[in-house]
Amino acid sequence: MHNARKATRQRGGKAGLLLVALVALSIAVVGAGCGGSDADGSAGSVALVAYSTPQQAFEEGIIPAFQDTSGGEGSEFSTSFGASGDQRRAVEAGQPADVVDFSLEPDMTSVVEAGLVAKDWNANEHKGIITNSVVVLSARPGNPEGVEGWDDLVSGDVEIITPNPATSGGAKWNVMAAYGAQIAQGKSEKEALEFVAQIFENTSVLDDSARDSLQTFASGKGDVLIGYENEAIQAQEEGVELEYVIPDDTLLIENPAAVTTEASDPETAKAFLDFIWSDEGQQIFADYGYRPVSDSVLAKNSDAFPEVPGLFTIEEFGGWAKVDDEFFDDEKGKVTEILRNQGAPLE
Numbered sequence: 001m002h003n004a005r006k007a008t009r010q011r012g013g014k015a016g017l018l019l020v021a022l023v024a025l026s027i028a029v030v031g032a033g034c035g036g037s038d039a040d041g042s043a044g045s046v047a048l049v050a051y052s053t054p055q056q057a058f059e060e061g062i063i064p065a066f067q068d069t070s071g072g073e074g075s076e077f078s079t080s081f082g083a084s085g086d087q088r089r090a091v092e093a094g095q096p097a098d099v100v101d102f103s104l105e106p107d108m109t110s111v112v113e114a115g116l117v118a119k120d121w122n123a124n125e126h127k128g129i130i131t132n133s134v135v136v137l138s139a140r141p142g143n144p145e146g147v148e149g150w151d152d153l154v155s156g157d158v159e160i161i162t163p164n165p166a167t168s169g170g171a172k173w174n175v176m177a178a179y180g181a182q183i184a185q186g187k188s189e190k191e192a193l194e195f196v197a198q199i200f201e202n203t204s205v206l207d208d209s210a211r212d213s214l215q216t217f218a219s220g221k222g223d224v225l226i227g228y229e230n231e232a233i234q235a236q237e238e239g240v241e242l243e244y245v246i247p248d249d250t251l252l253i254e255n256p257a258a259v260t261t262e263a264s265d266p267e268t269a270k271a272f273l274d275f276i277w278s279d280e281g282q283q284i285f286a287d288y289g290y291r292p293v294s295d296s297v298l299a300k301n302s303d304a305f306p307e308v309p310g311l312f313t314i315e316e317f318g319g320w321a322k323v324d325d326e327f328f329d330d331e332k333g334k335v336t337e338i339l340r341n342q343g344a345p346l347e
Contacts, residue, residue, distance in 0.1 A: 043075035044265035046272055049091055050101035051084035051169055051255075052211035053231055054131065057288035062276060065284055071271035083209035084169030091116060091260075098263040099272060101130065101255065103169025103210075105320040108256045121258035130276050131230075132291040133253040134308055135177035138217065138225040138232045138244040145223050149247045150181045153224060154198040161222035162203055163213045165328055165335055166346045170210030172328060174226045175199075175335055177251035179327075180312050184249040197338045199226075206344055217242070228253060229305075233289030249310035 048058065059079060066072035080087065080095065084103035091097045092114050100117065102108050108128070111117045122128030139147045145158050153160060165171035178199055182192035200206075207213040210227055217225040218240045225232075225242070232244035257276065263269040275281045282292040283300075291305050292298045298305065317323050327335045330346070339346060 043072050043268040043271065045076045045078070045098075046263075046265065046269050047078045047080075047096045047098045048101070049080045049087050049095060049097040049099070050257075051087055051103040052081050052209040053103070053170065053228055054101065054255075054285075054288070054290075055079075055081040055211070056234065057230075057285055057290065061284040061288060062281060065280065066272055066275045069271075069275060072268070072275065075268055075272070081211075083163075083167045083212075085167050086208070096264075097260050098265065098269040099257060099259055101257040103255060104172060105254075105256055106324040107169060108258060109321065111260075116260050116262060117258045118261060122256065124277075126277060126293045128256045128258060129254045129293050130257045130273075131255045131285050132293055133228045133230045133255075133289075134246060134291070134311065135174055135226065135250045135253065136229045136232055136244045136246050138227060138235070138242045140223065141241045141243060143243060143245075147224055148245055150178055150195075150249070153178075153226075154195065154202060158202055159221075159223045160199060160203040160226065161205055161207075161213050161217045161224070162199070162226040163210050164206035164208060164339075164345060166339065166344075167208045168210055168213075170213075170228060171206075172324075173228075173251060173253050175327070176314060176317065176323060177247075178226070180251055180316065181247060181249040181310070184310050184312065193334055193338070196335060197342075200338060200342055200344065214240075228289075229291070230289030233304075237289075246306065246308055247310075248308070249312070250308055252311055252313045254314075 050058065063077050067075055084107050088102060088107035088110055091100060091111055100111060108117065108121065112119055112121065137147055139145060145156065146152060162174050163171040165175055175196055179192045179196050182195045204222060205216050207216055210231060213225060213227060214231050214235060216222065218235065229246065232242065235242060257273060259266060259269040259273055279294060279297055282294045282297040286292050286297060286301045292301065314320055314323060327333050329336060336346065
């Protein structure tokens with residue numbers, strides 16, 4: 001929005017003073033209606049609340065690049081990162097948020113139901129998804145346990161690290177990847193759930209978030225880390241000694257984001273989200289190990305992201321609304337029951 005032009009010449013007497021006062025008042029009113037933008041036309045502030053995994057991508061890549069654009073020049077950011085479920089609950093409890101980025105759709109659905117995000121948040125060509133990834137298995141250098149696929153996690157004495165699905169969205173992706181891989185191999189639903197139970201029996205640490213699990217693994221705990229492909233790629237670049245395997249059958253991870261209904265500067269918040277979906281924004285995420293949601297950018301990065309022969313999506317199990325209720329409901333969820341029987345923390 002352009003600022004009102006200031007008067008360059010004043011008329012004499014009281015009438016002139018009144019005119020100046022009215023012009024000054026009109027400038028103040030126009031400025032207040034610009035959604036928080038500064039008087040010089042630069043962008044305002046954005047409070048980003050996100051799950052733990054993309055912290056570096058945002059703080060080192062996306063945010064600085066957006067601030068170098070005309071739409072983001074002069075913008076200021078505050079950021080908060082943590083387990084997806086915890087972040088969603090914080091926003092619902094009143095934590096300021098202009099843009100939210102969650103690990104999975106049920107967290108977004110919850111804030112929509114709370115009136116904090118518009119119901120049409122997923123109406124664009126990318127269905128509100130800003131990043132993709134796949135579930136992979138990270139092992140120690142040289143892969144001493146010989147992990148090549150899911151079955152290797154339960155065939156021997158392998159110590160697993162994965163976060164707790166009671167708090168982490170990433171953990172839910174991991175669980176459904178393990179479950180779905182069994183279904184893809186022709187196993188029954190009962191057998192697939194028994195496999196999930198074996199995974200948890202072999203898990204030594206259930207951290208609150210995917211980022212915490214990576215740190216646990218990087219500290220030397222465990223033989224195999226179940227997690228995001230982008231986390232494994234970024235860890236390697238940071239000097240963490242690991243190698244990862246993409247199972248033949250694994251799950252496509254889709255991470256949603258949206259502008260909130262209570263954004264202090266909705267114009268800048270929307271410009272930030274649009275930048276993320278631009279080719280430049282998607283390439284930055286690709287540089288941090290995420291699979292671009294843009295087909296053209298993904299094609300340019302095909303060497304970094306090999307096709308997965310048995311890639312499946314959460315829609316094959318009825319979508320997240322059905323899956324979250326059936327597997328992760330606090331009381332009757334099938335996975336919740338497994339965790340309860342094993343004495344795992346449920347919050």
